[in-house]
Amino acid sequence: MNYEHEVMTAVEPGSAGNVIAAVCSFFFPGLGQLVQGRPIKALLHFVLGIVLWFVLLGWIMHIWSALEAAWYKRT
Secondary structure, three states, rough: HHHHHHHHOOOOOOOOOHHHHHHHHHOOOOHHHHHOOOOHHHHHHHHHHHHHHHHHHHHHHHHHHHHHHHHOOOO
């Protein structure tokens, strides 16, 4: 087996790591991005989630954060 191929496929959208990150972000916006090692993006999602809950639109942030974590592809 080609080790490089295994490493590259592990970070593709839909991989197990991205699915776990998406579930984390669905329940706590930004947590999935933090799990993926993207602290700045995680902070952005967390802060936007809090701000949007004040106008009752926080659920949008939960969905966006989960989708963004699921579709993430490391470059």
